Amino acid sequence: MSEHMQEYQAAEKQVRPTFGKGIVFLVVLMVIVAVLGFFVLQNRSSEGPLVPTSRPVPISVETVPVELESAFQTEEKFTGIVTPRRTSQLGFSGGGRIASIRADIGDRVTTGQVIAALDTRSLRAQLVSSEALVREAEAAFDLAETTVDRQIALLERGHVSSQVVDEARAQSNTAAARIAAAKANADTLRVQIDLARIKAPFSGTITSRMSDEGAIANPGQPLFELVETDVLEARIGLTAALADTLETGAVYDLTSDQGTVQATLRSVTGVIDARNRTVTTVFDINDPDRIAAGAVVRLGMDREVTEAGLWLPISALTEADRGLWSIYKARRNGDEWQAEPGIVEILHQDGERVFVRGSLRDGDRVIIDGLQRITPGQPVTPNDVSTVGLVAGNG
Numbered sequence: 237m238s239e240h241m242q243e244y245q246a247a248e249k250q251v252r253p254t255f256g257k258g259i260v261f262l263v264v265l266m267v268i269v270a271v272l273g274f275f276v277l278q279n280r281s282s283e284g285p286l287v288p289t290s291r292p293v294p295i296s297v298e299t300v301p302v303e304l305e306s307a308f309q310t311e312e313k314f315t316g317i318v319t320p321r322r323t324s325q326l327g328f329s330g331g332g333r334i335a336s337i338r339a340d341i342g343d344r345v346t347t348g349q350v351i352a353a354l355d356t357r358s359l360r361a362q363l364v365s366s367e368a369l370v371r372e373a374e375a376a377f378d379l380a381e382t383t384v385d386r387q388i389a390l391l392e393r394g395h396v397s398s399q400v401v402d403e404a405r406a407q408s409n410t411a412a413a414r415i416a417a418a419k420a421n422a423d424t425l426r427v428q429i430d431l432a433r434i435k436a437p438f439s440g441t442i443t444s445r446m447s448d449e450g451a452i453a454n455p456g457q458p459l460f461e462l463v464e465t466d467v468l469e470a471r472i473g474l475t476a477a478l479a480d481t482l483e484t485g486a487v488y489d490l491t492s493d494q495g496t497v498q499a500t501l502r503s504v505t506g507v508i509d510a511r512n513r514t515v516t517t518v519f520d521i522n523d524p525d526r527i528a529a530g531a532v533v534r535l536g537m538d539r540e541v542t543e544a545g546l547w548l549p550i551s552a553l554t555e556a557d558r559g560l561w562s563i564y565k566a567r568r569n570g571d572e573w574q575a576e577p578g579i580v581e582i583l584h585q586d587g588e589r590v591f592v593r594g595s596l597r598d599g600d601r602v603i604i605d606g607l608q609r610i611t612p613g614q615p616v617t618p619n620d621v622s623t624v625g626l627v628a629g630n631g
Contacts, residue, residue, distance in 0.1 A: 296617045297566065298621050299601035299604065314534065316533055327459045328354055331455045334453050347438050354432035472516070473514030475513075482517060487499070492527060551604055551607075552607070
């Protein structure tokens with residue numbers, strides 16, 4: 237047993253590291269760390285470890301020089317509806333059974349044309365009776381007049397008194413009054429018979445029909461709607477300032493989905509509508525056949541806005557906060573150009589261009605393309621482009 241213990245202790249002494257070997261290991265480790273530190277220091281720049289010393293390559297950008305304007309011209313469009321000058325709901329003034337309907341939806345009628353009638357047999361019978369009463373009253377009047385003449389002759393001979401003559405004259409006057417009353421009654425029936433027909437008050441087109449033959453029409457009940465399609469007008473609301481520039485009787489172009497039509501200015505109300513703060517203008521359509529009633533028309537009016545700014549293409553802007561927009565200017569910094577951000581506000585848009593105001597001065601160069609590649613301070617190479625297209629717009 238003691239021999240085995242001695243062999244184990246001898247093996248353990250061979251495996252256990254000595255103190256000297258540990259010192260050697262620490263020295264070697266320190267040498268390796270020192271070499272690595274020297275290598276890192278040799279490859280470190282003054283601005284930080286392992287950062288390239290070369291600057292980014294400037295990118296080429298298109299720019300427009302800033303030339304601020306004191307005002308700009310804009311075309312405002314005002315909208316109106318084409319309507320017939322006259323539209324009427326037609327019906328009978330008196331009630332009765334409808335005997336005939338002589339027009340339908342879409343029919344064109346002329347002034348005075350009969351388009352419906354009531355059954356007037358009862359009225360005509362009453363008229364015949366009234367005319368008979370007129371003849372009876374006329375006969376009574378003739379007899380009364382003859383009696384007056386006879387009584388006057390007898391009075392001259394002294395056979396009758398003046399009282400008898402006065403009574404004869406009274407009977408004659410009564411007969412004359414009966415004639416007038418009978419004729420007035422007959423005239424009333426004739427008017428009722430005439431009103432039992434609906435006549436077109438003007439030429440136009442039937443746009444609605446609300447009843448048929450055999451129906452009982454109440455007094456004033458609408459039976460047709462008649463539209464004067466041959467005479468059209470457009471009512472357009474303008475600002476008071478622009479309405480004052482129009483000339484009554486002048487011809488203006490109105491645009492619609494059906495094309496451009498010419499219209500003559502008939503009147504300007506001169507009163508500002510309290511709801512929309514506009515003045516109503518009335519135009520007569522010169523050629524009604526070129527446009528339909530109900531069409532939407534637009535009147536374009538030039539207006540000068542006195543605001544300082546400049547025109548830029550939409551491509552020069554990116555959206556910012558609170559309704560403002562960002563731009564980039566090419567600003568010289570020593571021997572190079574850099575992108576500098578700015579904020580502008582859009583005053584007006586016309587197609588693909590906008591009129592803006594903001595952090596801009598005459599002589600600045602605004603970058604108008606490739607904004608997605610640009611960051612603040614980005615080196616750029618500006619290339620000025622023509623501003624003619626910006627001034628003229630793109631229609």
